[in-house]
Amino acid sequence: xxxxxxxxxxxxxxxxxxxxxxxxxxxxxxxxxxxxxxxxxxxxxxxxxxxxxxxxxxxxxxxxxxxxxxxxxxxxxxxxxxxxxxxxxxxxxxxxxxxxxxxxxxxxxxxxxxxxxxxxxxxxxxxxxxxxxxxxxxxxxxxxxxxxxxxxxxxxxxxxxxxxxxxxxxxxxxxxxxxxxxxxxxxxxxxxxxxxxxxxxxxxxxxxxxxxxxxxxxxxxxxxxxxxxxxxxxxxxxxxxxxxxxxxxxxxxxxxxxxxxxxxxxxxxxxxxxxxxxxxxxxxxxxxxxxxxxxxxxxxxxxxxxxxxxxxxxxxxxxxxxxxxxxxxxxxxxxxxxxxxxxxxxxxxxxxxxxxxxxxxxxxxxxxxxxxxxxxxxx
Numbered sequence: 488x489x490x491x492x493x494x495x496x497x498x499x500x501x502x503x504x505x506x507x508x509x510x511x512x513x514x515x516x517x518x519x520x521x522x523x524x525x526x527x528x529x530x531x532x533x534x535x536x537x538x539x540x541x542x543x544x545x546x547x548x549x550x551x552x553x554x555x556x557x558x559x560x561x562x563x564x565x566x567x568x569x570x571x572x573x574x575x576x577x578x579x580x581x582x583x584x585x586x587x588x589x590x591x592x593x594x595x596x597x598x599x600x601x602x603x604x605x606x607x608x609x610x611x612x613x614x615x616x617x618x619x620x621x622x623x624x625x626x627x628x629x630x631x632x633x634x635x636x637x638x639x640x641x642x643x644x645x646x647x648x649x650x651x652x653x654x655x656x657x658x659x660x661x662x663x664x665x666x667x668x669x670x671x672x673x674x675x676x677x678x679x680x681x682x683x684x685x686x687x688x689x690x691x692x693x694x695x696x697x698x699x700x701x702x703x704x705x706x707x708x709x710x711x712x713x714x715x716x717x718x719x720x721x722x723x724x725x726x727x728x729x730x731x732x733x734x735x736x737x738x739x740x741x742x743x744x745x746x747x748x749x750x751x752x753x754x755x756x757x758x759x760x761x762x763x764x765x766x767x768x769x770x771x772x773x774x775x776x777x778x779x780x781x782x783x784x785x786x787x788x789x790x791x792x793x794x795x796x797x798x799x800x801x802x803x804x805x806x807x808x809x810x811x812x813x814x815x816x817x818x819x820x821x822x823x824x825x826x827x828x829x830x831x832x833x834x835x836x837x838x839x840x841x842x843x844x845x846x847x848x849x850x851x852x853x854x855x856x857x858x859x860x861x862x863x864x865x866x
Contacts, residue, residue, distance in 0.1 A: 496565055501540045503567030508532050509814055516817030517783055519758045522718070575811055578822075584830045588631040588862065594853065595669060597662050598623035609657025614848040622847040623658060625666045626855040630828065632835060635864040636794050638774055640748045645676040647702065648857040650780075650799025651841025653715065654694040655687035658843055663698050666842070670856055671701055677745065679704045681733065682799045683713025683756070683780035685724055687845045692720065695727035706745045708733045711754040713780040713800060715845065721760070736778060738764045753777040753793060755784045766791050781817075782824035782838050789834035795861070796836045801825055803840035807851040826852075 512532045516525060598605050605623050606615045614620060637644075647670065652663070679702045685695055702708065710733040716724045725735045734741060736754025738761070743750055751773045757763045759780075769775070769792070777793040779785070781800040788796050803826035804813025813825040829836040840855040 496561065497540060499568040499572075500561045500564035501568070502571055503564035503569070504539045505536045506567050506571045507564070508535050510821055513816050513821050514819050517758075517781065517819040519714070519761075578812055579810065584828045584835070586632050586634065586830055586835050586864070587828050588633050590628065590630050592626050592628045592855075595625040595627070595666065596623070597625055597658075597665055601659075601661055601665060605659055605662050607657040607659030607662070609655045609847070611846045611848075612657040614846060615657065617848055617850075619850055620847075621849045621851065621853045622844070623662060624849075624853045625662075625669075625842075626840075626853040627669065627858065628855055629858045629860070630837070631860045631862060632795075632828065632837075633862050633864040634794055634835060636774065636833070637861055637863045638748050639863065640746045641750075641774065641861060642863045644678070644746065644861045645674070646678045646680055646797075646857075646859040646861070647676040647704075648680050648682070648797050648837065648839055648859060649842060650682040650797075650839040651684040651713070651802060651843060652698075653684055653687050653841075653843040653845050653847075654691040654698075655845065656691070657847050660694060660698070663694070663842075666856070667698060667701070670858075671703075673858070675703045675705055676858065677705045678776075679708040679733075680776075680778055680797050681708075681710040681728070682778050682797055682839070683711050684715040684799070684841070685713075685728075686719045687715055689719050692723050692727050695724065696731045699728070699733070700731035707743050707752070709752055709754075709778060710735050711737065711756050711778045711780060712760065713756070714759040717759045738762060740764055740766060740769050742770060742773065749773050751775045751792075753788065755779040755788060757784060763787070782829075782836060783819050785824065785829070785834070785836045786832065789832040789836075794834050796834060797839070798824070798836065799839045799841050801838065802844055802849075803838075803852040803855075805844060805846075805849050805852055809851070813852075826855075 606612050710728045728735050738756050740751055740753045751769050775792045777788045777796045779798045782798040785796050801816045801818055804816050807813050813822045816822040816825045824838050826838050826840050839857050842854045
């Protein structure tokens, strides 16, 4: 085999090899597994991925293909690599979902505005020094979505969707105060919906009430928990949210009056909190909005009547490589639902990139708050 052809094969095979092991890592991180297992496996995955091209480049093509099992693995990885590139091309050219009527984003450069105080004292504050880190560039995204089953009375209803705050010291409290002040200066939404991951230490519960209580809603303030909250006193997190004026849905549902219309709001905190919500008693025919920490629950909720599902958890991948987009996305579906708007089974899924993260490192993937406006598809 010519050397240039061998190198090309190795490069494509490397992509396929990385695709296989990253997919496994994504699936494992989507499960309710202990951190004592997940953290070491993430390190092992990195070692396996980056050892592959070094190993292959140290041997000749004749030596490699003289070992049938090794040669077959390289060929299979090359096939997966080709598939990965094909899927990536499709992701980059896929059309905007039909339900999206408009989308605009405004960015606050809070590092420039607040200076060094934006970093704070979190355990992973070292990430602030990584060149190009966008963890302090706060995006406010306004989305108008057209839903066919939206009751006429709800035409124009507004929702503020916040997810993945990850209070732990970095970004600092000043970052959140400034970002939230910008949101509070806008119109009061009909609903405020929080989709989990509030704390990453046992000592930052005290941030929840003062930072989240000021938000106002014309109709209701709703919340669920995420997997990180399960590690840091979930009962205390729920108490703080309730003290801040939020109805904590948990794995359950509530019927609320919104603009004179009875709506059902569903919470799904699985797979970390079980059992999943029992919707057998929910009123049939009511317009249903669901809050799910992970987008993995989208199909389950859509099949049970949800017309709009709000989710977070995956942070848009946090690091988005040009052309390749997201890579590490902790979901059983890999990068399928990494961020943005998706339509399937008569329902719409909106996935936030989140406001922060335990490891505050973002490349080409700014933190985000979403302001939604729902209109009837026929209007």
